[in-house]
Amino acid sequence: MAELTHAPIDVAPLLAAAAKPACGAINLFLGTTRDHHDGRRVVRLEYEAYERMALDTLGALERSACERFGLAHCAIVHRLGEVPVTEASVAVVTSAPHRAAAFDAARWAMDELKRGAAIWKKEHFAEGESAWVKGHPL
Numbered sequence: 001m002a003e004l005t006h007a008p009i010d011v012a013p014l015l016a017a018a019a020k021p022a023c024g025a026i027n028l029f030l031g032t033t034r035d036h037h038d039g040r041r042v043v044r045l046e047y048e049a050y051e052r053m054a055l056d057t058l059g060a061l062e063r064s065a066c067e068r069f070g071l072a073h074c075a076i077v078h079r080l081g082e083v084p085v086t087e088a089s090v091a092v093v094t095s096a097p098h099r100a101a102a103f104d105a106a107r108w109a110m111d112e113l114k115r116g117a118a119i120w121k122k123e124h125f126a127e128g129e130s131a132w133v134k135g136h137p138l
Helices: 011-018 051-069 099-116
Strands: 003-005 025-032 040-049 073-079 081-084 088-096 119-125 130-132
Touching: 003 051, 011 025, 011 073, 011 088, 025 099, 040 051, 040 073, 051 073, 051 088, 051 099, 073 099, 088 099
Parallel strands: 003 073
Antiparallel strands: 025 088, 040 081, 040 119, 073 088, 119 130
């Protein structure tokens, strides 16, 4: 269910899809835009992606998380374009029979997404400047 969207992320359908009778845990992680970075005031973020590659990576992460952590479900949605302060840039939803696997899988998926997805983030600052965030080489 990997998805890229230019709209705000709607978590209700993500949570509904994760609800499984055999699962006692659904974990929702939202990465949101904060109002500061390195002592500077951030007014918004902007995301760009090589969409086909990013979707392939997100889908592979979902499948790997399910296998690695014994999940019943994993979904990753990443927003593109401008994302105002407090709004979600990314959602990772996991469901598993027990909470430890759901928590661990969401953290792993987020770390791997930041390490390897073809998605780039630009910070826009209050004083009018902007800068691309340095990431990991793909």
